[in-house]
Amino acid sequence: MLTLAIESSCDETAAAVVENGRRVLSNVIATQVPIHQRYGGVVPEIASRAHLEQIVPVVEQALGDAGVTLDRIDSLAVTRGPGLIGCLLVGVEFAKSLAATRGLPLHAVQHVAGHALSVYIGTETDAWGDPVSEPARHEPYVAMAVSGGHSSLLLVDQDWSIRILGETLDDAVGEAYDKIAKAAGLGYPGGPLVDKLAAEGNPEAYDFPRPMVGKSGCDFSFSGLKTAFAREIERLGGRETLGDRPEVVRDLCASFQAAAVDVLVAKAKLALRENGLRRLAVVGGVACNKGLRAALAKRLPKTQVALPHPAYCTDNAAMIGGAAGLLPFAGGSSLALNATAQLDITAPASAWQH
Numbered sequence: 001m002l003t004l005a006i007e008s009s010c011d012e013t014a015a016a017v018v019e020n021g022r023r024v025l026s027n028v029i030a031t032q033v034p035i036h037q038r039y040g041g042v043v044p045e046i047a048s049r050a051h052l053e054q055i056v057p058v059v060e061q062a063l064g065d066a067g068v069t070l071d072r073i074d075s076l077a078v079t080r081g082p083g084l085i086g087c088l089l090v091g092v093e094f095a096k097s098l099a100a101t102r103g104l105p106l107h108a109v110q111h112v113a114g115h116a117l118s119v120y121i122g123t124e125t126d127a128w129g130d131p132v133s134e135p136a137r138h139e140p141y142v143a144m145a146v147s148g149g150h151s152s153l154l155l156v157d158q159d160w161s162i163r164i165l166g167e168t169l170d171d172a173v174g175e176a177y178d179k180i181a182k183a184a185g186l187g188y189p190g191g192p193l194v195d196k197l198a199a200e201g202n203p204e205a206y207d208f209p210r211p212m213v214g215k216s217g218c219d220f221s222f223s224g225l226k227t228a229f230a231r232e233i234e235r236l237g238g239r240e241t242l243g244d245r246p247e248v249v250r251d252l253c254a255s256f257q258a259a260a261v262d263v264l265v266a267k268a269k270l271a272l273r274e275n276g277l278r279r280l281a282v283v284g285g286v287a288c289n290k291g292l293r294a295a296l297a298k299r300l301p302k303t304q305v306a307l308p309h310p311a312y313c314t315d316n317a318a319m320i321g322g323a324a325g326l327l328p329f330a331g332g333s334s335l336a337l338n339a340t341a342q343l344d345i346t347a348p349a350s351a352w353q354h
Contacts, residue, residue: 002066004073004098005321006059008091009083009111010149011035011042013054016317017066017073021325022132024121026065027311027318030054033189040188041178048086055094062317070102075332077324080108080352081343083149088339096335105332107324108352110343111315113162115283116143116154117326118319119306127281127306136326139279141306142271146264146292147284147315148174148189153218153271154345156281160327162345165271166218173260174286176222180229180256184249185239194253195289201247201254206232208259213266218274220267222260229256261295268296272303281306287313329353 003021007014011032017025032050036042063069078095081088092108099106119127120136130137142165143154151168171179174191181190186197208228211221232252233239242249268280280303282296288310296305312319327349334353343352 001074001325002068002072003075003077003321003324004059004062004070005077005317005324006055006091006095007079007111007114007315007317007320008051008055008087009079009081010087010315011047011050012315013051013058014315014317015059015062016321017062017068018121018318018321018325021322022121022126022136024123024318024322025068026062027316028058028062028065029311029314029316030058037188040182042084044084044086047084048090051087051090055090059094070098073102073104075324076104076106077109077320078106079111079114079320080337081111081340083111083341085339085341088341092337092339096337100335106337107329108333108337109320109323109327110345110352112145112150112152112154112345113327113349114319114323115145115147115150116156116162116281117323118283118308118312119143119281120326121312121318121322122309127308128304140275140277141279141281142268142275142277143281143283144264144268144271145284146173146282146286148172148178148191150284151220151222153267155271155275161348164346165275166220166267168220168222170221170223171226173220173222173264174284176226176260177286179226183230183233183239184242184252186249191286191289194257195291197250197253198257198291199254201250201252203254203258205251206255208232208255210259210262210266213263218267218271220263222263225256225259225263257289257291261289261292264292265295265299269300278302279304279306283308283313285314
């Protein structure tokens with residue numbers, strides 16, 4: 001069973017061919033980072049136009065990389081939501097047109113659910129280390145979805161149902177990274193820049209808060225940490241003074257990252273303990289963060305931590321094709337399917353089709 005999957009929820013135009021929901025035959029991503037760098041963040045209208053320009057060549061490359069034609073494709077999968085509505089519409093309408101012209105079944109996938117299940121896709125083995133040629137040996141696990149748009153702790157149960165254990169009350173952690181990078185004059189996207197500088201700085205140089213740590217529940221909050229970082233820059237004399245003080249910037253980044261990672265690890269440990277589980281999947285763009293990866297290995301030695309390949313952490317279509325192959329859809333979508341900025345991750349997969 002070959003699935004052609006399409007993802008366009010934000011600023012990545014992506015297409016992939018996935019076999020049996022597990023084996024990734026191709027995974028093409030056209031990033032818009034250079035387009036949005038001058039604005040310091042994603043501009044929705046510009047992103048939508050870029051998707052229109054890139055969707056056809058990206059799909060053609062995905063088919064070419066997989067060594068197949070549309071005649072070999074058995075089904076289509078597409079991100080329906082959540083995301084930027086104009087961006088989502090490009091992918092959904094393109095997928096619907098292919099479904100109509102080729103007579104193929106179409107499955108709509110919830111974006112964050114795609115991230116949560118991305119641990120099961122790969123070329124030879126999945127993120128748990130099991131061969132992708134074998135059926136998924138699915139045990140309940142906690143998925144920590146961390147990105148620029150999402151910070152959630154999810155329980156993925158044996159029947160593939162998803163329950164929310166905790167969410168951010170304000171900024172997503174990736175959004176906080178981008179904002180503090182902008183405050184320090186580092187550029188966009190901020191996550192990789194801060195992570196790189198943090199490795200060279202002193203994580204104890206500044207005593208930033210760890211919001212929500214020690215409190216009950218698995219919710220996150222990162223706005224206070226972001227504000228504390230901005231105030232420290234003001235105390236140091238403002239962003240204009242940091243250009244000649246690279247050691248200060250490194251220490252600021254290291255201290256911010258230490259605080260953010262402490263929050264993420266503490267809440268992940270709480271979610272695992274409260275649900276009696278030893279399996280954790282860390283997914284989403286922030287799962288690429290080297291500081292977070294190192295902390296998880298050090299602080300959760302008795303937990304089976306699955307970290308997808310970086311290509312499957314950022315927004316990608318392979319995870320959408322993987323989810324479409326694993327989830328029980330009980331039928332496909334009609335051509336009346338529409339994109340939506342909000343889509344309930346806890347609803348049955350069959351409900352995403354209407």
